[in-house]
Amino acid sequence: QVQLEESGGGLVQTGGSLRLSCAPDGRTSSTRGLGWFRQVRGKEREFVAAINGSGTFAIYAGAVKGRFTISKDTAKNTMSLQMDSLKPEDAPAYYCAREMNAGPVLADRKYDAWGQGTQVTVSS
Secondary structure, three states, rough: OEEEEEEEEEEOOOOEEEEEEEEOOOOOOOOOOOEEEEEOOOOOOOEEEEOOOOOOOEOOOOOOOOOEEEEOOOOOOEEEEEOOOOHHHHOOEEEEEEEOOOOOOHHHEEEEEEOEEEOOOOOO
């Protein structure tokens, strides 16, 4: 089973920044797109951002566009999400996911492997 490991979650004040990282295991080709989703307990999973395999094109949810930046280190095949100007509503668990193809796509049904999640808490 493919594993993706997230890191970087934590507690930050409103307006602060956090950087999340995702490291797929060696079974994930660097040509695969990667994405971030978030989910508040009891609610549906929400798309945040995704990037294509080559790291040259990204898409964002409207709620985070202009505040979050997704990037990919193609040499290491890792992905990061820089989150700035954080708001309390940005504070569910964040999940890294591997896309079935080069991506990027926002539909979660197009992703075939998921990390365990990392918690983000934004205090007001």
